[in-house]
Amino acid sequence: MQLDDLYRQVIMDHYQHPRNVGELAADAITVDLRNPSCGDEIKLQLQVKDGVVTDARFRGSGCSISMASASMMTEAVKGLPIAEALALSRSFRAMMRGEEPDRDLGDLEALQGVSKFPARIKCATLAWQALEKAVRPQPAE
């Protein structure tokens, strides 16, 4: 078990200096999500215009993995059409299952080591779950 596999420099950097922390205008899509088993929380806000994520912000509390993952996720999805943001989320989840990334995931690949720490995967996926909840088409009433 190698801690350095988990706590990569990039992760620590995002943990210490999280990007996109804050709030968006009132018309942004807002998702509050918590991990009931450990208490991690995230409030994710997305601005979506013409099917494209134009801005993303979050606030949260949690461990280094969950906060770094949220920070990286907001950076990665900005500017992506919703379908691509969801595809990215699928790739990220596949990586968490231990599969090789099917595309270049950039900074996010620093989180690949989390897949070797099963107890921590839910920390890394919390922000992505919030993303999916925010942009997935709602079932018709």
Next chain:
Amino acid sequence: MDVAAVRRDFPILQQTVNGHPLVYLDNAATSQKPRPVIEAIRHYYETYNANVHRGVHTLGTKATEAYELAREKVARFIHAPSAEQVIFTRGTTESINMIAYGFARPRLGPGDEIVTTAAEHHSNLVPWQQVARATGAALKFIPLQPDGTISLDDVRRTVTPATKLVAIAHVSNVLGTIHPVREIAEIAHAAGAVVVVDGAQSVPHLPTDVQAMDCDFLAFSGHKMCGPTGIGVLYGKRKWLDEMEPTYFGGEMIDVVELHQSTWKETPWKFEGGTPIIAGAIALGVAVDYLTGIGMEAIRQHDRALTAYALERLRRVEGITVYGPARAEQRGGLVTFNLEGVHPHDLATVLDAEGIAIRAGHHCCQPLMRWLGVPATARASFYLYNTEQDIDALVNALQTAKEFFHHAIG
């Protein structure tokens, strides 16, 4: 108490985890099991597995006798006046829910009060929230002192003639506080209320005497006291159990069944609908024998000494915050803390890499976390097989974690 000999009774402790000898400090979540308990389960399934209270055959008789003997052992262990006051359940959570559904709901209504504390495990809070919602009763909270203790004056102020039920943990699973349940029971009874004691963290660690405590109900779990998971106990005063409604209806619990109505067996069997957790109950009886053999007073002294040692060593770690009462005498065998700059989950992962198992998170006590003003905490909890070396390993690993994180964050 010969800890080295005790440790040899626990096969799981003989292993290494991530290349280090296992240091198991998560006993408040679940304890490890000694060989006699594991053997008892195997022996039951290999030699006399049969359903209880039904068969005429030899194995059925043997299983029934062993199951009922376990009830007697548990009754003696908690000083219950009779074995019939011991109901086997799945654990503390189920026991408390049975009281909530079978006892509290039919009795409470608008204007009545349920009194508890903000330090309760969700299992001793959410069932009462549900009772309050269903009956219109109000939920009231005894305030906590800054160190997590409660004052009897506050209990007297909170409990009123409208109070019908007081629910409190004997020992808090986060702060470790040992609450004065006997005095609380006196105050509650004077007001005409019944007392439900959550004994999940006390029965495994302190000598228990339900008659001296004078509680109306006591709930606890086998798996935190060297027994298997899936088995627990609900103790109650005779008259309450006789009046209380069963929660589960069906086989085993009935007396006469007609097409449109039925009658129940006597207490405790009316509460044990369906095939019970036979091997679990028998193994819990063996766990109780094991603990009694070592002595609950000796176990308490051992826990207290370890807690005192842990408090002293942890307080000297720079950047640490320890929650709960200051002195080991006021505490059960656990210490909850936070290390500045390291989230408890990260801490638990770093400790795990050194073979040390602790708990990190909200410990099923979200309201208490809010009261403490933290999202999560780390907890080390002890039992009869832990040693001062285990605590030394913990403290050294905390130092490693601090250095690792300060270095990583740079």
